[in-house]
Amino acid sequence: MPSPPRPSSPAAFRVLPPSADVVIVGGGVMGASIAFHLAEAGVRDIVVVERGELACGSSGKPIGGVRAHFSDPLNIELGLRSLRAFQDFPHRPGADIRLDTVGYLFLITGEGQAAEFTESVRLQNSLGVPSRLIDAAEARRLCPYLSTEGLVAAVHSPTDGHARPGLVVHGYADAAAGAGVRFATHTRVTGMDISGDRVSAVHTDSGTVTCSTVICAAGAWSARIGVMAGVDLPVRPVRRQLAFTERLSPAAPRIPFTIDFTSSAYFHNSDDGLLFGLADPRQPDGFDTTWSPEWLELFQDVVRRRAPALASMPIADGWAGLYEVTPDHNALIGRAAELSNFLYATGFSGHGFLQAPAVGEVVRDLHLGREPCVDITPMSADRFRSGAASRPEAHIV
The missing domain is CATH 3.30.9.10 (D-Amino Acid Oxidase, subunit A, domain 2)
Structure with a gap:
């Protein structure tokens, strides 16, 4: 069976610097969106670590649905903000994503x-x-x-429809690379150093990166990344x-x-x-x-x-x-209670692609200490400890 088509991208290169301000784990749509929004806001010295090629995980599988049709206000708002971003994608960041607004x-x-x-x-x-x-x-x-x-x-x-996920990933990644973001592909995270309440370094099979912030956007592999940091991310x-x-x-x-x-x-x-x-x-x-x-x-x-x-x-x-x-089929977005410099955006249960633009904005604001555009408190991974898990969303696509 042939693999899904993936556009070539100048952003996909294998460079692991010895240090970075921000290390993003995961080179799918969520990691690429976060990298783009951070770089656009002026954050420098960002590296994205990806175990394979960009978009080689779920982000490269072209289901591509984009919608604001949800049953709760938070997911509706994330979907609606993202729809607007997809419509504006040819101008920001500047790529044709073959958006088809068929509803x-x-x-x-x-x-x-x-x-x-x-x-x-x-x-x-x-x-x-x-x-x-x-x-x-x-x-x-x-x-x-x-x-x-x-x-x-x-x-x-x-106003809903579908787009091409691979084109979205590479559109964000190319723009981020143009702003100085480095992408370390074919680089697998193997561990983390913890100093007090902070991650001080990320270990990979290509070397170690000291860092100020780690953002987990590793999709289905996020639970494994969380274990390395001592953070419970209940993603299966x-x-x-x-x-x-x-x-x-x-x-x-x-x-x-x-x-x-x-x-x-x-x-x-x-x-x-x-x-x-x-x-x-x-x-x-x-x-x-x-x-x-x-x-x-x-x-x-x-x-x-x-x-x-x-x-x-x-x-x-x-x-x-x-x-x-996740256990309630809603995303995990937030800052770890255990580690002040460990952020996460994962567990989207089929909604990650369609919510990626808005979540990129949210994680950017969390990193910069700003109030996010929506209140993502209900998406905290801590909700499962407190028994405050939300009602499951339909998670078809």
Whole structure:
């Protein structure tokens, strides 16, 4: 199976300096966004440490959904701020990310779901998100592949859509490199030195970097980084798989990013075909990213009822990536209570790509001692110690 396409980038080079003001662990979308926002704010002497190539982890897997459709104010605000940043990406930082504002379409098959989505839409509308509840017939007009049998309603969020994650990562990284950020790729973190309540150095398989601040943006590997610093980051890796159809003739209509909420099956346009995905509830934790064609049977079983034509479409390719899942499926963002110079942004449970621009702003402000644009106190990793974990968000894509 071929690997996901990744654009080449002048930012991806192997340089590990002996010291840095800020060490960011993780060269995915979160690490690149944080590096860009710090450099833009005038922070100098930043190094990003990445175990492989930039975007080689989950950030390079092109699901690419971007949305503000959530059921709580904090995630809505992070999504909305990020949507605006994605729209402005050609100007800041300056890259084409192939943003396609086709909207999101959530399919509802139960009256209880309909009631919950009605409340979510009311909240979203109050915060400036133009989502709306629609009937099954309108859902089918938006997505002609749908069968309306058993479909109670749907929610359409027209300003959402999808972009190319690899282009976003490299857009941020190239701009950050232009501002002096150094990227140490193929460099694995192996340990940390702790002096009192601070991290004083980061050890890697390419050498040691003394530092003033460490920021963990290591995605599915964050729990391991936390252990090195003595910080509990409850993140577990879970495999998620997707597939691409062969080129379709006639061409697929331009459709929303469509999600069957009950099953988690989703699909959207991708080049000259469609992208398919589904979260397998039986998937065990682990770092396995082997793509299994048998997984397609799960997807096909669902879409035979909801979008029958998709079940027989020929598949050209597929691959697997890792979700970074927390116990309540909400992110971990904050400063460690144990170490005053250890910050983290991880555990996004499928929402990291779409929230990366706003989270880059938040971590920038935390580092600079400024009040962040949103109150991220509920995202503290300490919430699991205090029993204040929030209600789980839908974590489909």
